[in-house]
Amino acid sequence: MNHASTAAPAPANPAQPASPLSMFEFWPGWIFYTPIVLYWIAMGVRHLDFSLPTAANPRIETGGLCGESKTAILDMAGETAGRWIAPYTTMTTTGSAEDAAAARQALAQAGLALPIVLKPDIGCNGTGVKLAATPAELARAVAQFPPGTGLMLQRLIPFEHEAGVFYIRHPDEPRGRITSLTYKEAPVIVGDGRSTVRQLIDADARTGLVPHLYLPRLGARVHDVLPAGEPMRLVFAGNHCKGSIFRNGASDITPALTEQIDRIMQDIPDFHFGRIDLKFESIASLRLGRGFEIIEINGVGSEATHIWDSRTTLREAYAAQFSHYRETFRIGAKKKKAGWRSSGALTMLRSWRRQRKLLASYPMND
Template sequence: MTHASATAPSQADASRPPSPLSMFEFWPGWAFYTPIVLYWILMGLRHGDLSLPTAANPRIETGGLCGESKTDILDMAGDVARQWIAPYTTVTTGSADDAAAATAALARAGLALPVVVKPDIGCNGTGVKLVTTPAELAATVALFPPDIRLVMQRLIPFEHEAGIFYIRHPDEERGRITSLTYKEAPLLVGDGRSTVRELIDADARTRLVPHLYLPRLGARVHDILPAGETMRLVFAGNHCKGSIFRNGADDITPALTEQIDRIMRDIPDFHFGRIDLKFESIAALRLGRRFEIIEINGVGSEATHIWDSRTTLREAYAAQFMHYRETFRIGAKKKKAGWRSSGAFTMLRYWRLQKKLLASYPLND
């Protein structure tokens, strides 16, 4: 057995036999998302506004659909929410000495290495890099083109990672958690004989999607791992980058819901989105304790439990349709209260901006 995970699996859906991949897990984007786009259009026509979901989080650009700033969202946090967010600062590339500018920004914020560096506008973990030394910091900022704002965030000491989807209607006093997903990093365990590539090919899951891992490994694929030594294949907790997602619905407790709701109500007019965080243990998370928030995503985020290999296509679409239906409902309520949606052309402009930026970022860790 060459595969291990960095997060203990949830008990949710335990009755289903494990499967390396679901039937749709790595379909082309157009194949999986076409029905969802059609559903969005149908809902937009029904409400008379194709961009209505962008009003669900009206203080965020496009409601967090695309092209929004990660730090602009985090900067809105009040005193309560800020206590739960991992400290961060930013630096914009293109100065005479980007490495010195980044070092100075860290010093001003009272941050020290290691940090996680990532583009302020981005998605799916593109460009996320773990930096542990000054030399790595200099090399990392040099990978980005000029005029890119980078987030530098303290490396959270907790090993486990999760995505929590949160919804609160404007006329509701309390919000709710609609999805909890554990994000597992694939680990190879050396046997003292096999190369990294051979270990990848021997695992039931990684051998089916080697293209997710090989580009970032380079010549390391020929290394032989000593017996018992582990290698983490991906750092960024994103499914499309190779992390494994597990449905954690059974661990959504009243205590966790209350804590997440308390945090999110301290971010003005935030009603719909996913909180990505790292946590100490499942037991602590169930109590709403011992976690730190990495980032907060708006209406463009997904309830990522759909990428659990045990999820059926019908369940995945049901979850997607429910969430987008809710964001249209929330957007309608916010619009009635006087907020405005961004408009279809603005959505398109931000989507094109984000797509252009993503293409300029380096490969993630």
């Protein structure tokens, strides 16, 4: 089996051979995130406000920590930023047979056509993300969500490559900066005319270590034998926990890209901290700050995802996490001093519980 990368970023350390997984990549969340939670608590004690980071992006619910609407963030974009965002529309499911027709009507009214990407308006980690290329696929996707679910329907961006760009700008700074650039690659198996999909997954150095990320999504297709040379993409959603491969692209952060991202993000009122997920034409164009479209913009709950590059050490990962959360506390303190309010710990908890309940109701992502 071979991997077909969707991008070709330079390794974080070219002299160091890449291992299939880092030692901590798929640790249980409670193990990896416990030191980060403790750090957050320590910062909350220091600042006398455990919810202070929610003031970093004060116009977004909980600052984008949890429970926020994806489209509400994108709707804040001005004319400059709006030109870089892939067109989208919304609908709310009713649980009836009319939802498919409602989805088609919403697309028509927005001037959008299939294929589209359909996702929950409140969600995270790619849960529930669906690709619909035909009316039948659109109908099946919409029908999998429970009644009352707000959905975002977005034009499928034609670019093949995907990246996460982390952006920070303090309120007293005229310009922002990019602190992380991550390339997202979908693992692809290539048929040999003899092996089943399951056998190809098991034979690969990386996917063979985490087959549980792919097998439930593939269903009966795991028994298919792919013709020789035929590729099969194992996951659509560009999320590490769903099986995408992340590569550190820090070496491609250029002044031109930084200037363009800063111009876009300054056209979103009071946005200071978060990650921009985008698709791009080529690394060369991205370095020039061109040839990309934004999928979504995430707030203070987002990560600098380069930490999931298999070359990243545990120490480097925690250093990046602590550094970014320290920044969001600092920004929140400045916004609070300027008159904005943090959400409060109880509001954070309610939003988190609501989001968890919603995530549990969504179908498996594509």
